[in-house]
Amino acid sequence: MHTVTGRPPSMPSLKDVAERAKVSVMTVSNVINGRHERVGEETRIRILDAIEALGYRPQRRGRSLRLQREFAIALTIIHPDRRFLDDPYITQVAAGMSNALAQLGYALVINGAQELSSLEATIVRSASVDAMAVFASGPASTRAKAYRSLARLHHPLIILQDAAPRDVADACSILQDDATGARDLARLLVAKGARSVLFVVPRHAWPAIERRRKGVEAGVGRTAPLELLVCDEADFEAVKATIARRLDEGGCPDAIMGANDQIAIAALQALGARGLRVPSDVMVTGFNAFAFRNFSSPLLVSVSSPAYALGDTAARELMLRLDQGRFNRPRILLPVDVVPGESVRA
Amino acid sequence: MHTVTGRPPSMPSLKDVAERAKVSVMTVSNVINGRHERVGEETRIRILDAIEALGYRPQRRGRSLRLQREFAIALTIIHPDRRFLDDPYITQVAAGMSNALAQLGYALVINGAQELSSLEATIVRSASVDAMAVFASGPASTRAKAYRSLARLHHPLIILQDAAPRDVADACSILQDDATGARDLARLLVAKGARSVLFVVPRHAWPAIERRRKGVEAGVGRTAPLELLVCDEADFEAVKATIARRLDEGGCPDAIMGANDQIAIAALQALGARGLRVPSDVMVTGFNAFAFRNFSSPLLVSVSSPAYALGDTAARELMLRLDQGRFNRPRILLPVDVVPGESVRA
DNA sequence: CTGTTAGCGCATTCAA
DNA sequence: TTGAATGCGCTAACAG
Numbered sequence: 264m265h266t267v268t269g270r271p272p273s274m275p276s277l278k279d280v281a282e283r284a285k286v287s288v289m290t291v292s293n294v295i296n297g298r299h300e301r302v303g304e305e306t307r308i309r310i311l312d313a314i315e316a317l318g319y320r321p322q323r324r325g326r327s328l329r330l331q332r333e334f335a336i337a338l339t340i341i342h343p344d345r346r347f348l349d350d351p352y353i354t355q356v357a358a359g360m361s362n363a364l365a366q367l368g369y370a371l372v373i374n375g376a377q378e379l380s381s382l383e384a385t386i387v388r389s390a391s392v393d394a395m396a397v398f399a400s401g402p403a404s405t406r407a408k409a410y411r412s413l414a415r416l417h418h419p420l421i422i423l424q425d426a427a428p429r430d431v432a433d434a435c436s437i438l439q440d441d442a443t444g445a446r447d448l449a450r451l452l453v454a455k456g457a458r459s460v461l462f463v464v465p466r467h468a469w470p471a472i473e474r475r476r477k478g479v480e481a482g483v484g485r486t487a488p489l490e491l492l493v494c495d496e497a498d499f500e501a502v503k504a505t506i507a508r509r510l511d512e513g514g515c516p517d518a519i520m521g522a523n524d525q526i527a528i529a530a531l532q533a534l535g536a537r538g539l540r541v542p543s544d545v546m547v548t549g550f551n552a553f554a555f556r557n558f559s560s561p562l563l564v565s566v567s568s569p570a571y572a573l574g575d576t577a578a579r580e581l582m583l584r585l586d587q588g589r590f591n592r593p594r595i596l597l598p599v600d601v602v603p604g605e606s607v608r609a
Numbered sequence: 610m611h612t613v614t615g616r617p618p619s620m621p622s623l624k625d626v627a628e629r630a631k632v633s634v635m636t637v638s639n640v641i642n643g644r645h646e647r648v649g650e651e652t653r654i655r656i657l658d659a660i661e662a663l664g665y666r667p668q669r670r671g672r673s674l675r676l677q678r679e680f681a682i683a684l685t686i687i688h689p690d691r692r693f694l695d696d697p698y699i700t701q702v703a704a705g706m707s708n709a710l711a712q713l714g715y716a717l718v719i720n721g722a723q724e725l726s727s728l729e730a731t732i733v734r735s736a737s738v739d740a741m742a743v744f745a746s747g748p749a750s751t752r753a754k755a756y757r758s759l760a761r762l763h764h765p766l767i768i769l770q771d772a773a774p775r776d777v778a779d780a781c782s783i784l785q786d787d788a789t790g791a792r793d794l795a796r797l798l799v800a801k802g803a804r805s806v807l808f809v810v811p812r813h814a815w816p817a818i819e820r821r822r823k824g825v826e827a828g829v830g831r832t833a834p835l836e837l838l839v840c841d842e843a844d845f846e847a848v849k850a851t852i853a854r855r856l857d858e859g860g861c862p863d864a865i866m867g868a869n870d871q872i873a874i875a876a877l878q879a880l881g882a883r884g885l886r887v888p889s890d891v892m893v894t895g896f897n898a899f900a901f902r903n904f905s906s907p908l909l910v911s912v913s914s915p916a917y918a919l920g921d922t923a924a925r926e927l928m929l930r931l932d933q934g935r936f937n938r939p940r941i942l943l944p945v946d947v948v949p950g951e952s953v954r955a
Numbered sequence: 956c957t958g959t960t961a962g963c964g965c966a967t968t969c970a971a
Numbered sequence: 972t973t974g975a976a977t978g979c980g981c982t983a984a985c986a987g
Contacts, residue, residue, distance in 0.1 A: 274763050276964055287974045292966060303972060318761060323737035325964025327670040328979050348704040358694040361719055370718045373707055391669035415664055417620050499903045528904045557845045558874045558904040571692060622980055633958045638982060649956060671980025674963045
């Protein structure tokens with residue numbers, strides 16, 4: 264007889280329950296899975312007693328192996344900051360996914376990778392989920408490479424906040440309408456008299472930010488010249504310093520648009536330190552409108568990002584895909600709305 | 610022959626690789642697991658070619674079943690807000706755990722539960738991890754009940770930011786020294802002349818907040834009377850309104866201490882709206898010192914919470930526990946530091 | 956250095 | 972209504 268590496272002695276299996284209830288494992292399995300019509304009432308009660316007494320819980324390993332399903336979905340985040348969950352957008356996506364999956368008995372496995380290579384080293388090395396959602400940053404070519412890499416894993420793939428490369432099959436792209444939101448913000452500023460706009464973006468590339476930039480360009484049109492300023496988003500003080508230097512050197516634009524609320528708040532502070540008033544001297548807008556927007560004043564005009572809904576949708580679409588064998592739609596676009604505030608003239 | 614529920618045709622197994630490389634599965638397994646001394650160079654290369662050609666990845670299900678290990682750790686969060694990951698403390702813990710686990714080839718499974726009952730409905734129903742960390746809110750009795758519930762799962766348990774009930778074995782409690790941090794803050798305020806202190810806490814109970822309250826009590830001692838104000842943390846405007854009402858009705862204390870930075874920022878705004886100056890009229894302190902502390906001014910004096918380190922430590926301790934069969938220590942306390950700012954008189 | 960055997964927990968299939 | 976046999980993918984133990 265071979266001895267096995269020693270399971271914790273207190274982890275009962277179907278067999279243990281079956282022995283205790285003096286039935287076969289199959290009967291226990293039927294009870295567990297609620298196939299009442301196949302088990303007699305008395306037997307069922309005896310089995311339930313045994314389950315209770317042993318503290319038995321089905322062990323997913325066996326079930327997974329038999330059914331060729333892991334009952335788990337991965338959320339993979341490619342982000343330069345190892346504290347990838349610090350990004351408020353990402354946390355909301357994760358919460359949305361987790362809650363939707365929990366209802367369906369699925370688990371959410373979270374993993375962050377700094378870059379493609381470390382990604383390959385971890386997730387890719389072994390298959391432990393049924394499907395995957397990916398949220399990637401970086402230049403478009405790097406992102407596309409990551410998507411292709413993940414697509415080769417033979418799993419359905421949801422690409423969050425980015426387009427799927429044409430050659431990636433069995434993928435679905437879910438994004439919010441950043442371009443329209445940004446365009447509407449820019450139009451609002453122009454309507455309020457802005458004739459020069461500074462758009463401040465993070466150095467590290469994000470697909471959503473690229474779309475916001477295009478939206479802003481469309482919004483200002485030929486009415487107001489658009490200037491781009493790149494800053495180091497990870498360091499709040501550095502963002503402030505970059506904006507301050509720009510103000511000192513290039514004079515003050517009519518409006519500053521932050522690619523997200525964090526950047527816009529840095530702009531508010533840089534302006535305040537120079538004695539410039541918002542919105543009378545300069546108008547400012549942000550993007551996302553998450554809770555911390557309330558922490559600074561004047562309250563930012565922003566755009567509400569449905570990040571939680573994005574995660575929720577991703578989970579549901581993946582469940583449908585696993586059930587039906589294919590994605591219903593290759594692309595889902597969630598709407599956004601301009602959120603009023605005090606940082607734009609009335 | 611039995612037909613199986615149909616694995617995706619493109620998901621190769623060890624056997625497929627073995628057949629293609631014309632070796633036994635065992636040899637392939639040895640290559641995969643880096644047992645170079647047991648496989649000849651030529652064979653190894655042939656096998657690696659086959660793996661590449663088939664796009665093979667080890668399937669965790671089989672490995673888990675054989676080794677009686679899931680290679681996954683759960684982080685369970687009991688929090689009334691379904692957007693449990695909105696809490697910045699929790700996200701940092703999760704990031705710390707995820708990164709530490711990834712290095713060791715483990716996955717992090719995240720699940721949030723509103724209350725104990727929904728917790729039992731999800732995780733508890735089936736075993737899919739090797740160990741668990743839990744971060745619970747709510748009254749002490751509810752929390753203890755949750756810990757006992759989880760302890761019955763036969764898994765090692767790490768209890769984050771809370772003490773383990775005495776009757777829970779195979780558990781380890783990891784927390785930060787909230788009491789000392791809060792005491793030091795309170796002492797600082799007293800040293801700067803505060804003779805009345807208002808401590809503003811969220812309605813929903815958190816063990817860390819209870820410890821902070823005790824620390825504040827110890828810090829003010831008999832020098833300054835301490836008043837407690839309870840607010841509805843989830844709604845920033847409601848927090849502001851509660852503090853504003855208190856200011857209108859009870860006059861202004863010498864200092865307001867927020868149980869966290871969010872609450873302290875609400876206090877700053879409520880004070881600002883009444884024309885009260887910080888720190889000359891009133892001093893204000895927060896707690897945690899996460900990134901968004903920078904979003905408001907004046908900059909809060911706060912306490913730095915090592916939330917990321919907490920998650921990192923939790924992961925490492927669990928790995929040690931799984932290797933060694935028992936926890937080294939029943940309790941780990943991480944230090945905190947007062948972080949300077951402009952909201953306390955110099 | 957390589958192969959064979961056996962079995963982890965579970966659910967499908969077929970037999971009683 | 973219940974049971975027995977089978978095999979999912981993988982690896983420890985042992986045999987060659």
